[in-house]
Amino acid sequence: MATPLIRFGAFRLDPQARELFENGERVDLPLSTIECLIHLIRHRDRPVGRDELASAVWGRVDVSEVSLSHAIVRLRRRLGDDGNAQRVIRTVPRLGYRWVMPDTVEEPAGETPAVAADAVAVAAPPARGGLAIAVFIVGATVALAFAVFAWRMHERTPDTAPPPANSALVLPVRVDAGAEWAWLRLGLMDLVATELRRGGLATTPSETVVAQVQARGEDGVDLPAAWRVTPHVAHEHAQWHVRLDVHGATRDLAIDARAADPLRATRDATDELLIKLGRTPPADDGDDDALAAATLRQRAHAALLANQFDVARRLVEQAAPGLQASPEIALIRAKLAFYSGDYEGSRRQATELFAQLPPGADAGLRARVANTLASAHFRLARLDDAERVYADAIRIAQDAHEPDVLAHAYLGRGGVASQRVRLEAAAADFGRARTLFEAGNDPLGVAAIDLNLAINAMQRGQPATALPLLERVRTRLRALAAVDALAATEVTIVEAQLVLLDHDGALATSAAFVAPDNENGNPRRRWQFTFARAAALAGSGRLDEADLLLARLRDASDPDADAIARALAESLSGEIALARGEPARAAEYAAGALTPVLAAFNREQYVQAWCARIRALQRAGAVADAAAEIERLRAQVLAPGDGAMADPGAEVLLALAGAEQAEAERRPELALQHYADAMARATARAVPEELVRVGAPYVRALVAAGRVDEAASVHGRIAAWADRDLRAAWSAALVYHALGQAAAVDASLARARALAGQRSIAALETAVR
Structure with missing residues (x-):
C-alpha cells in the first residue's frame, strides 16, 4: 500500500518521496529538514525529544544542537512560522518540539493531483566489479520490496524518457581569440553549466557532454535536455563579448553580454538567461582574488574534462603560490592523483585537505572532498573508511543542498555495501542516487547506476538478468564516450559471459583489452583488463597465452597499488596449474591469492581461491591438510558477519569441496551425499558455471x-x-x-x-x- 500523503494549509507532503509542495510547486529543502518534518508530523500526538529527533534524522544522537536548531528554524521559516509565534512547531522546554499546526490530515496517495512537469524530486532515501576488479564510477537498510520495486521501475522505464522540463545542456564554447585563450572552450562551458545548475536548472554534467563531443563532434551530441545552450566568446575592442544561443522546444533565445573579463561577461550572460527562464541567478562570489582563483580552477577543470592530466598539473604548478594553496586547487590535485591511478596519493591529499576545512567552511566543497577521499579509500579496499567517509559526504551534501554531490556519495556508499554483500542496502542507495541523477539530467550517472545494478544481479547469482542490462549500458556509454565507465562495463560483461559458459563471447569481448591504447592513462585499469583477458583465454583452454599475461601482470604491476589484481592473478594461475595436472604448484599459487585485501574486496573470488587450494591439496595427496582447510573455510562462509547476506554461491563451492574431500578420503557414499547437496544448491541458483562445476565430477x-x-x-x-x-x-x-x-x-x-x-x-x- 502506498504511503499516505499529508496535507496542511497550502502544503502537501509526500513522506515516501521525501517531497514537500506548496500550492503544487515543489519546495527545495535539505533532506535532513524534510526528515525532521516527517518525524514531527508522524508523532504530532506528543512532544518529540531532541535526541529522538536527531536519531530519527541523522541516525545518531550526538548531532550538534546547532544542526538540529537550524533544521527547525529552516522549517519554521519556510512554513510561515517563527520562534515567537510557534503556530506550526512549538518548542517544549527541556524536551524538544511538537507539531501543532491544525487541520493536518492524511489522504491516500492515489488521490493526489498530477505534479507540474518541472517539479523535480530531490531523492530520499557510487561491488564487486566484473571479475572482481571492475570498480564503480565513482564508487541504509530497506526492505527487499524497495529493491525489487527499483529494479522493476528501471525495467519498464524506456532509455529515451523525455528530459525534465527544467533541464539544460551546455556545449563547448566557440572561441574567437588568440591561442592562449583556447582553455575558454571548456572552462567557460563548465562555468555556464555550473551557474545554470546553481540557478535551479538540471544541467547535464560537462564531462558527459565533452566525452560525447570528442566521440561524435558537436553536431552528433544526442543528450536529452529541454534547453540546448551554445556559447560564443570573442575578444573585441579590449572587451570580451559573450553570446549564448539557446534552443528550446517552443522558443529560442539569444543572450549577449560584454565585460573586461571573460568570466565576468559569461556570468552576466548566464544571469540574464536564468532571469529570462524565470529563475533567480545565484549570488556572485566576488572580488579580484576570487575571480583569479575561479579562472585557474576553470582552466584546470577544463584540462581534466579533456583527460589532459599533464596540462592540468602544469596549470596548477605554474599558478601563484596563494592560489596553489587554495582548497579548490588542492582538491584538483587530489583528483589528478586519483584519475592517474595514484589512489594512495589521492587519499593522503584528500585527508589533509578535509582536515583543513572546518565544519563551518563551504559545505559543498567539504562534501566534494569527502567523496574524493571515500573513493580513494574504496579503490584501496579500505571499506570501513570508505563507508564512514561516504556517510560524512551524504550528511554534508544533504545539509548543503548539493544534489549532484549527494548522488555520487550514495553511489559510492552503495558500492561499499555491494562489496560486503549487503545487497538490499546497496540497492537502496543506488535507487536514491538514480533519482538524483535523473533529476539532474545526468545520463552518465544513470548509466553508472545501471552498471551497479547489473553487478548486484551478478552477486545474486543472476547473470542471465545482468547481461542484457550490461549490454544496454555498454551501448549508452559508447554513445557518451565514457571511457572509464565503459571499461568497467566490458570487464563485467566478460565475467557474465564466463559464468554463462559463453567462452567465445568472452574471448570476443576481451580481444581488445590488452591493446596499448586501452590503458587510458591509468595503470590500475591496465591490469584489470589483463586479468579479464587471461580469464577468457583460460576458459577456452589457451593456457599458455593466459600464463603469459598473468606473468606480465606479476612482473610489471605494483605490489601495493595493484594488490587485488595480483591476488586474482595468483588464483587464476592456481586454476591453470590444476588444469595442467600440477597440484603442488596450484596449491602454492592459491595460497598466494588468500590475502586480506582480496578477502575484504571480493569475498566470492576469495572463496574460489580457497577452494582451488583445497582441491590442489587433495590431488597432491595432502588429504588431512585439505580437511583442515575446509573446516576453516566453513567457519567463514557460514558466518559472513558485518550485516552481509549469506552467500549461496560460496555455499555451493563449500558443498563441492566436501564431496571431493570425501572422495579423497575414499568414502564414496559420503561423497555422493555431498555431491547431491551441492547439486541441489546449484540447481536452485541455475547458474551454468556452477551447475557444470558440480555436475561434471558428480x-x-x-x-x-x-x-x-x-x-x-x-x-x-x-x-x-x-x-x-x-x-x-x-x-x-x-x-x-x-x-x-x-x-x-x-x-x-x-x-x-x-x-x-x-x-x-x-x-x-x-x-x-
Missing part, C-alpha cells in the same frame, strides 16, 4: 559407483553446454561409455578434444577406452 562419481541411471539424470542437467564446455563434454563421454553407446562416446570425445585446448584429457581418454 557424474564421474556416480559412474564410478555403478549408478548409471542417476549419472545420466545428472548429466541431463548440464548436457545443454556439452558443445561449448570441456567439463560437460567430458561428462557426456563418461555417461555414453557407461551406457555402451559407442558412436555417442566418439562424438563426445571429439567435442572434448576440440574444446580442451592445452588442458589435459588423458584421464578421459583412458576412461572411455
Whole structure:
C-alpha cells in the first residue's frame, strides 16, 4: 500500500518521496529538514525529544544542537512560522518540539493531483566489479520490496524518457581569440553549466557532454535536455563579448553580454538567461582574488574534462603560490592523483585537505572532498573508511543542498555495501542516487547506476538478468564516450559471459583489452583488463597465452597499488596449474591469492581461491591438510558477519569441496551425499558455471559407483553446454561409455578434444577406452 500523503494549509507532503509542495510547486529543502518534518508530523500526538529527533534524522544522537536548531528554524521559516509565534512547531522546554499546526490530515496517495512537469524530486532515501576488479564510477537498510520495486521501475522505464522540463545542456564554447585563450572552450562551458545548475536548472554534467563531443563532434551530441545552450566568446575592442544561443522546444533565445573579463561577461550572460527562464541567478562570489582563483580552477577543470592530466598539473604548478594553496586547487590535485591511478596519493591529499576545512567552511566543497577521499579509500579496499567517509559526504551534501554531490556519495556508499554483500542496502542507495541523477539530467550517472545494478544481479547469482542490462549500458556509454565507465562495463560483461559458459563471447569481448591504447592513462585499469583477458583465454583452454599475461601482470604491476589484481592473478594461475595436472604448484599459487585485501574486496573470488587450494591439496595427496582447510573455510562462509547476506554461491563451492574431500578420503557414499547437496544448491541458483562445476565430477562419481541411471539424470542437467564446455563434454563421454553407446562416446570425445585446448584429457581418454 502506498504511503499516505499529508496535507496542511497550502502544503502537501509526500513522506515516501521525501517531497514537500506548496500550492503544487515543489519546495527545495535539505533532506535532513524534510526528515525532521516527517518525524514531527508522524508523532504530532506528543512532544518529540531532541535526541529522538536527531536519531530519527541523522541516525545518531550526538548531532550538534546547532544542526538540529537550524533544521527547525529552516522549517519554521519556510512554513510561515517563527520562534515567537510557534503556530506550526512549538518548542517544549527541556524536551524538544511538537507539531501543532491544525487541520493536518492524511489522504491516500492515489488521490493526489498530477505534479507540474518541472517539479523535480530531490531523492530520499557510487561491488564487486566484473571479475572482481571492475570498480564503480565513482564508487541504509530497506526492505527487499524497495529493491525489487527499483529494479522493476528501471525495467519498464524506456532509455529515451523525455528530459525534465527544467533541464539544460551546455556545449563547448566557440572561441574567437588568440591561442592562449583556447582553455575558454571548456572552462567557460563548465562555468555556464555550473551557474545554470546553481540557478535551479538540471544541467547535464560537462564531462558527459565533452566525452560525447570528442566521440561524435558537436553536431552528433544526442543528450536529452529541454534547453540546448551554445556559447560564443570573442575578444573585441579590449572587451570580451559573450553570446549564448539557446534552443528550446517552443522558443529560442539569444543572450549577449560584454565585460573586461571573460568570466565576468559569461556570468552576466548566464544571469540574464536564468532571469529570462524565470529563475533567480545565484549570488556572485566576488572580488579580484576570487575571480583569479575561479579562472585557474576553470582552466584546470577544463584540462581534466579533456583527460589532459599533464596540462592540468602544469596549470596548477605554474599558478601563484596563494592560489596553489587554495582548497579548490588542492582538491584538483587530489583528483589528478586519483584519475592517474595514484589512489594512495589521492587519499593522503584528500585527508589533509578535509582536515583543513572546518565544519563551518563551504559545505559543498567539504562534501566534494569527502567523496574524493571515500573513493580513494574504496579503490584501496579500505571499506570501513570508505563507508564512514561516504556517510560524512551524504550528511554534508544533504545539509548543503548539493544534489549532484549527494548522488555520487550514495553511489559510492552503495558500492561499499555491494562489496560486503549487503545487497538490499546497496540497492537502496543506488535507487536514491538514480533519482538524483535523473533529476539532474545526468545520463552518465544513470548509466553508472545501471552498471551497479547489473553487478548486484551478478552477486545474486543472476547473470542471465545482468547481461542484457550490461549490454544496454555498454551501448549508452559508447554513445557518451565514457571511457572509464565503459571499461568497467566490458570487464563485467566478460565475467557474465564466463559464468554463462559463453567462452567465445568472452574471448570476443576481451580481444581488445590488452591493446596499448586501452590503458587510458591509468595503470590500475591496465591490469584489470589483463586479468579479464587471461580469464577468457583460460576458459577456452589457451593456457599458455593466459600464463603469459598473468606473468606480465606479476612482473610489471605494483605490489601495493595493484594488490587485488595480483591476488586474482595468483588464483587464476592456481586454476591453470590444476588444469595442467600440477597440484603442488596450484596449491602454492592459491595460497598466494588468500590475502586480506582480496578477502575484504571480493569475498566470492576469495572463496574460489580457497577452494582451488583445497582441491590442489587433495590431488597432491595432502588429504588431512585439505580437511583442515575446509573446516576453516566453513567457519567463514557460514558466518559472513558485518550485516552481509549469506552467500549461496560460496555455499555451493563449500558443498563441492566436501564431496571431493570425501572422495579423497575414499568414502564414496559420503561423497555422493555431498555431491547431491551441492547439486541441489546449484540447481536452485541455475547458474551454468556452477551447475557444470558440480555436475561434471558428480557424474564421474556416480559412474564410478555403478549408478548409471542417476549419472545420466545428472548429466541431463548440464548436457545443454556439452558443445561449448570441456567439463560437460567430458561428462557426456563418461555417461555414453557407461551406457555402451559407442558412436555417442566418439562424438563426445571429439567435442572434448576440440574444446580442451592445452588442458589435459588423458584421464578421459583412458576412461572411455
